[in-house]
Amino acid sequence: xxxxxxxxxxxxxxxxxxxxxxxxxxxxxxxxxxxxxxxxxxxxxxxxxxxxxxxxxxxxxxxxxxxxxxxxxxxxxxxxxxxxxxxxxxxxxxxxxxxxxxxxxxxxxxxxxxxxxxxxxxxxxxxxxxxxxxxxxxxxxxxxxxxxxxxxxxxxxxxxxxxxxxxxxxxxxxxxxxxxxxxxxxxxxxxxxxxxxxxxxxxxxxxxxxxxxxxxxxxxxxxxxxxxxxxxxxxxxxxxxxxxxxx
Amino acid sequence: xxxxxxxxxxxxxxxxxxxxxxxxxxxxxxxxxxxxxxxxxxxxxxxxxxxxxxxxxxxxxxxxxxxxxxxxxxxxxxxxxxxxxxxxxxxxxxxxxxxxxxxxxxxxxxxxxxxxxxxxxxxxxxxxxxxxxxxxxxxxxxxxxxxxxxxxxxxxxxxxxxxxxxxxxxxxxxxxxxxxxxxxxxxxxxxxxxxxxxxxxxxxxxxxxxxxxxxxxxxxxxxxxxxxxxxxxxxxxxxxxxxxxxx
Numbered sequence: 001x002x003x004x005x006x007x008x009x010x011x012x013x014x015x016x017x018x019x020x021x022x023x024x025x026x027x028x029x030x031x032x033x034x035x036x037x038x039x040x041x042x043x044x045x046x047x048x049x050x051x052x053x054x055x056x057x058x059x060x061x062x063x064x065x066x067x068x069x070x071x072x073x074x075x076x077x078x079x080x081x082x083x084x085x086x087x088x089x090x091x092x093x094x095x096x097x098x099x100x101x102x103x104x105x106x107x108x109x110x111x112x113x114x115x116x117x118x119x120x121x122x123x124x125x126x127x128x129x130x131x132x133x134x135x136x137x138x139x140x141x142x143x144x145x146x147x148x149x150x151x152x153x154x155x156x157x158x159x160x161x162x163x164x165x166x167x168x169x170x171x172x173x174x175x176x177x178x179x180x181x182x183x184x185x186x187x188x189x190x191x192x193x194x195x196x197x198x199x200x201x202x203x204x205x206x207x208x209x210x211x212x213x214x215x216x217x218x219x220x221x222x223x224x225x226x227x228x229x230x231x232x233x234x235x236x237x238x239x240x241x242x243x244x245x246x247x
Numbered sequence: 248x249x250x251x252x253x254x255x256x257x258x259x260x261x262x263x264x265x266x267x268x269x270x271x272x273x274x275x276x277x278x279x280x281x282x283x284x285x286x287x288x289x290x291x292x293x294x295x296x297x298x299x300x301x302x303x304x305x306x307x308x309x310x311x312x313x314x315x316x317x318x319x320x321x322x323x324x325x326x327x328x329x330x331x332x333x334x335x336x337x338x339x340x341x342x343x344x345x346x347x348x349x350x351x352x353x354x355x356x357x358x359x360x361x362x363x364x365x366x367x368x369x370x371x372x373x374x375x376x377x378x379x380x381x382x383x384x385x386x387x388x389x390x391x392x393x394x395x396x397x398x399x400x401x402x403x404x405x406x407x408x409x410x411x412x413x414x415x416x417x418x419x420x421x422x423x424x425x426x427x428x429x430x431x432x433x434x435x436x437x438x439x440x441x442x443x444x445x446x447x448x449x450x451x452x453x454x455x456x457x458x459x460x461x462x463x464x465x466x467x468x469x470x471x472x473x474x475x476x477x478x479x480x481x482x483x484x485x486x487x488x489x490x491x492x493x494x
Binding site for chain 1: 347350351352384424425469471473475478481483486488489490492493494
């Protein structure tokens with residue numbers, strides 16, 4: 001039977017029946033001091049592999065909380081294999097991309113350096129923390145992974161051969177993403193995909209040629225208004241999910 | 248000939264050749280003190296009716312800037328007639344909705360009170376200011392309008408007869424927005440539309456029945472993950488634009 005949980009946490013532990021889970025300091029603090037939960041209260045947990053479980057708080061001090069698994073309440077499901085490859089932007093918007101991409105169902109995020117990228121360091125650990133928090137809140141059963149920063153030409157040179165690229169080209173007008181993805185739907189929907197979003201200011205001509213000549217590239221338009229990079233990413237993920245994903 | 252403008256402003260004045268435009272205090276401050284522009288520099292302006300014009304700064308003091316129109320550089324275009332009707336949420340996310348909805352091309356925003364809406368006051372003036380700023384930045388030729396707060400049942404009772412409703416139903420699975428809107432594309436694409444987004448926690452059963460029974464309602468799914476209200480709004484606008492709008 002499913003009881004309303006007081007909190008929902010991502011954990012690393014394998015989830016089986018009667019499994020004690022000793023939470024780390026931050027999660028213990030959150031449950032004991034922020035949420036003020038006590039022994040006996042119900043907390044939902046997931047680890048990205050074993051579905052979602054109800055657990056009971058076995059012991060709670062101000063410093064350490066131990067959970068004990070009860071029942072599995074949701075089985076692990078297959079999720080879309082969708083990368084978001086994006087030119088990193090400044091802090092608040094980077095947090096935003098990590099959160100929203102998680103909610104919208106991306107499986108992996110890759111910050112990519114382009115010629116017009118102005119940010120020179122990306123806090124990928126912070127992105128991962130944002131992804132965990134968003135996954136806990138949106139009831140996802142998994143947390144997207146975050147790749148290391150990589151240069152665009154290097155990434156394309158070592159691109160996985162079977163992964164399609166949805167390239168959101170700012171300079172393109174006339175081919176709507178809806179039409180382009182619907183056309184793909186018949187032949188390509190089963191394969192893994194990546195959405196590629198450029199920096200504010202766009203890819204330069206050399207980069208655009210490199211991308212458009214890639215054999216796995218499908219070029220789509222997101223309209224004639226100028227979208228910020230974070231808006232373009234959210235729009236592209238939504239379109240992909242609705243045309244080819246699990247929406 | 249088009250010269251790169253140093254700034255882009257929304258103004259209320261009619262735009263014709265050789266028209267002086269005396270800017271208000273805030274815009275004057277922005278150009279003279281923040282951007283530090285001087286007489287002779289080029290500024291782009293639009294008013295939502297007369298396209299985009301290049302102007303020259305005729306006079307700039309720290310308190311008042313006067314522009315003089317030169318040439319029209321873009322003609323006014325028809326834009327999608329798309330309302331975003333949404334249950335208002337807290338401040339930062341409300342700013343966010345107004346900005347992103349503007350970028351994504353909504354024509355009118357209506358905050359709607361539902362039974363589960365927890366916000367009791369909406370700063371519609373602040374929303375309008377956010378919309379202007381976003382329109383200036385994203386090169387739109389218009390600024391979306393912001394309606395007064397209204398209760399859901401009252402809004403539906405006085406609903407314009409020809410306006411379709413894209414209802415994003417959290418409880419619905421199985422009918423993808425892509426499929427639902429593609430099916431509409433043939434018969435309904437020409438009409439005006441509204442996207443209806445519920446509060447965090449969703450519409451209650453009474454409200455859902457009211458909406459779903461509305462003759463102009465098309466119900467769509469945004470997938471099985473729980474989206475925050477602002478994420479759902481952005482996703483829905485993107486899907487609508489790609490299927491039925493101007494993308």
